[in-house]
Amino acid sequence: MDKWKKNSSRRCKVKANTIRCLSLLLFLFVVSYYSVPRSTSSVALTAGELPQCITQYNYRPDSLKLLPKGEKYMWFAPHSGFSNQVSEFKNALLIARILNRTLIIPPIMDHHAVALGSCPKFRVQSALQLRSSVWAHITSLIQNTRYVSMADIIDFSGVISSSLVKLIDLRVFASLWCGLDIRSSCSGSLCHSLAGSIQAWGSFQKCGELLSGFIKNEPHCVYGVEEDCRTTVWTYNEEFDNTLDSFQPDENLRLRKKIHFSRKRRNIDKALGPGSIADHATVLLFGTLFTAPYRGSELYIDIHEAPKDELIGSLLEKIEYFPFNPEILNAGKEYAQKRIKEPFLCAQLRLLDGQFKNHWKTTFSALKDKLKDVQKQFQDKHKAVNIFLMTDLPATNWTGTYLGDLGADFRSYKLHVLNEKDDYIVNTARELMSREYGFRSGVPQQFLKRLSTDEKRSPRVLPDILLYIEETICSCASVGFVGTVGSTIADNIEQMRKHKVCSL
Numbered sequence: 229m230d231k232w233k234k235n236s237s238r239r240c241k242v243k244a245n246t247i248r249c250l251s252l253l254l255f256l257f258v259v260s261y262y263s264v265p266r267s268t269s270s271v272a273l274t275a276g277e278l279p280q281c282i283t284q285y286n287y288r289p290d291s292l293k294l295l296p297k298g299e300k301y302m303w304f305a306p307h308s309g310f311s312n313q314v315s316e317f318k319n320a321l322l323i324a325r326i327l328n329r330t331l332i333i334p335p336i337m338d339h340h341a342v343a344l345g346s347c348p349k350f351r352v353q354s355a356l357q358l359r360s361s362v363w364a365h366i367t368s369l370i371q372n373t374r375y376v377s378m379a380d381i382i383d384f385s386g387v388i389s390s391s392l393v394k395l396i397d398l399r400v401f402a403s404l405w406c407g408l409d410i411r412s413s414c415s416g417s418l419c420h421s422l423a424g425s426i427q428a429w430g431s432f433q434k435c436g437e438l439l440s441g442f443i444k445n446e447p448h449c450v451y452g453v454e455e456d457c458r459t460t461v462w463t464y465n466e467e468f469d470n471t472l473d474s475f476q477p478d479e480n481l482r483l484r485k486k487i488h489f490s491r492k493r494r495n496i497d498k499a500l501g502p503g504s505i506a507d508h509a510t511v512l513l514f515g516t517l518f519t520a521p522y523r524g525s526e527l528y529i530d531i532h533e534a535p536k537d538e539l540i541g542s543l544l545e546k547i548e549y550f551p552f553n554p555e556i557l558n559a560g561k562e563y564a565q566k567r568i569k570e571p572f573l574c575a576q577l578r579l580l581d582g583q584f585k586n587h588w589k590t591t592f593s594a595l596k597d598k599l600k601d602v603q604k605q606f607q608d609k610h611k612a613v614n615i616f617l618m619t620d621l622p623a624t625n626w627t628g629t630y631l632g633d634l635g636a637d638f639r640s641y642k643l644h645v646l647n648e649k650d651d652y653i654v655n656t657a658r659e660l661m662s663r664e665y666g667f668r669s670g671v672p673q674q675f676l677k678r679l680s681t682d683e684k685r686s687p688r689v690l691p692d693i694l695l696y697i698e699e700t701i702c703s704c705a706s707v708g709f710v711g712t713v714g715s716t717i718a719d720n721i722e723q724m725r726k727h728k729v730c731s732l
Contacts, residue, residue: 291404291426300507301401302329303439304514305355305362306378307342310695311716312518317378318547319517319529321393325543326464326531327501329512330394332401333670334366336376336691341365344516347457347527350477350485355454355515356441363436366398370432373688375399375413377666381696382550388669392543397670403428406435415688416664421679422671441513451509453500456516457528459489462496464531464540469495475525493530549727552696553665559656560700561730564616567652568644572614573602574705576698576721577631578712579621591712592630598710603640605707612642616705618698618717646701648694656697657690704730 302324306313313336324331342361345352353361369375377397387393402408403422407430411423437443441452461473473491481487500506519529534540551557564572575595578584584591599613606613615634623645626632634641646653671679699717702709703724711718724730 289407289427289429291407291429295404300329300509301332301396301511302327302514303332303359303511304334304517305342305358306334306337307344307358307362307516308518309339309716310336311720313337313378314382314550314720315519315716316517317382318550319519319531320514321387321547322531322540322543323462323496323514323517323529325393326497326540327507327512330396332511333377333379333395333397333666334362335369335398336378336381337362337365338369344518348522350458350481350487352456352458352516355456355513356452358515359440359452359513360436360442363440367432367436370399370410370413373412374691375415376661376691377670379666379669380415380660380664380691381552381556381693383553383665384550384669386546386550387543390542390546392539392546395670397667399667400671402435406430406438408432408435414667415661416667418664418671418679419667422667425678439511439513448508448510450511450513451506452513453506453515455494457491457519458487459491460528461491461493461526462499462529462531463493464496465534465536466493466495469493469498473525475523496531549723551724551727551729552700553660553663555656555660555663556693556696557700557729559652560697561704563646563652563697563701564704564730568614568616568701570611570614571706572616572644573598573707574616574618574702574709574721576702576709576711576715576718577617577619577621578715578717579619581620584712584715587713588629594713595710596630598708599641602707612638612640613707614642614644616644616698616701618702646694646698648692653694653697654690657693660693661691699724700730 302320304316304320306316313334317334320331342358342365343353344358366375377399379395379397384395388395399410399413399419400422403410403426407426407428409423409428411420414420414423438450441450441454443450463469471493473493476491477485477487498504500512506512517529519527521527531540532544534544575598577591577595579588579591602613617631619631621629621631623635626635635643695717699721702721709721709725711721
């Protein structure tokens with residue numbers, strides 16, 4: 229009996245250890261599945277009517293019938309600051325045209341509400357994680373009535389009028405395809421008219437699962453592109469496909485991060501276009517679409533020219549620069565003309581965010597050097613130099629800084645600063661949102677005719693458009709511009725000045 233008890237006890241221990249091991253292996257598999265960049269799935273597909281994603285219902289909701297039959301869409305996960313989001317949107321326009329898909333226009337995400345990580349350090353969120361985080365934030369924007377479309381701020385009319393890329397606003401798509409109630413996201417009568425004419429039948433959770441790529445058993449529905457900047461550089465029309473990229477993790481990084489993969493250059497048309505598994509899906513889901521030059525290559529997307537494709541070449545020219553919508557540009561110009569009135573210098577000083585908070589000395593030094601040159605021009609005129617300051621450092625914290633010194637020297641300098649409560653900001657925001665640019669640019673034209681504009685609606689919450697008006701004012705600075713080195717905001721202002729956006 230004692231021998232039987234010992235054997236039984238031993239067998240129980242082995243069994244318990246086995247269960248623990250299996251549980252641990254399952255956990256590790258799940259974690260690695262969602263955190264390590266994976267290749268595309270090889271599930272066999274059969275032809276069928278598109279879209280057919282709503283399998284939990286035994287009927288076909290009427291809203292789905294309003295979407296063009298057979299239309300294919302593309303979604304991505306915008307993240308980080310505004311300038312990065314605009315850069316991603318440009319890449320999204322390009323890829324949507326290459327893959328012949330209708331691009332879903334996203335909202336503007338709060339500054340750094342979702343962060344990617346670092347591509348050069350091979351430390352980024354997976355595409356699945358990124359899409360999920362983005363959807364959670366979008367849900368919050370809608371429910372808190374703070375939804376602002378990218379097209380509400382940026383003027384995409386040049387791309388739309390050329391018919392190079394088809395667009396649909398996320399709210400329109402989510403209302404028709406997911407059956408969501410979008411009334412909380414509306415800022416005008418057109419959006420409210422659509423929301424009132426569609427009977428909501430879906431949920432934010434289900435829609436989020438689909439657009440994040442969590443649901444794997446809907447092959448005709450969504451296809452998640454899981455390759456990210458750790459493994460892939462997307463190209464177009466390159467002679468050789470699937471070759472090693474010039475930028476690879478060094479041996480030290482490979483050992484430290486246990487990296488067992490290499491970065492490859494892949495033709496996006498071959499991998500995700502006609503004839504691929506991804507091409508069958510109604511919605512193609514990307515994670516980040518951010519890229520930047522790095523060590524002789526690009527971090528994720530390397531498509532700068534298309535000599536064999538005139539349409540793509542034309543689109544590349546159009547997306548080089550997008551202006552703000554007219555209301556923003558007019559407000560910036562009016563401030564320069566009626567508030568500042570005289571020639572002025574613009575200084576964009578980023579002092580609190582990220583890496584910039586450790587480089588005050590360098591940032592202020594650039595402004596000091598510029599002012600020395602400017603003062604020579606104004607010396608004989610005995611006039612104070614007008615300076616428009618665009619900074620994230622509150623005026624209450626200027627004491628003891630170079631900005632405090634400038635403000636105290638009122639004989640030499642006259643400082644101009646805007647804030648989000650200024651009439652220029654509030655009135656422009658109200659007028660801008662009443663235009664419904666985002667909704668208009670992202671709704672099928674045949675659908676617009678059905679929507680009513682009789683009932684005038686005002687936005688519940690006005691967006692913060694201070695940054696965009698400040699950039700416009702800086703583009704009007706005839707005396708010159710000083711920007712923070714490494715800031716994408718400064719880069720955008722330089723672009724605006726290059727394209728002579730402000731013609732005073």
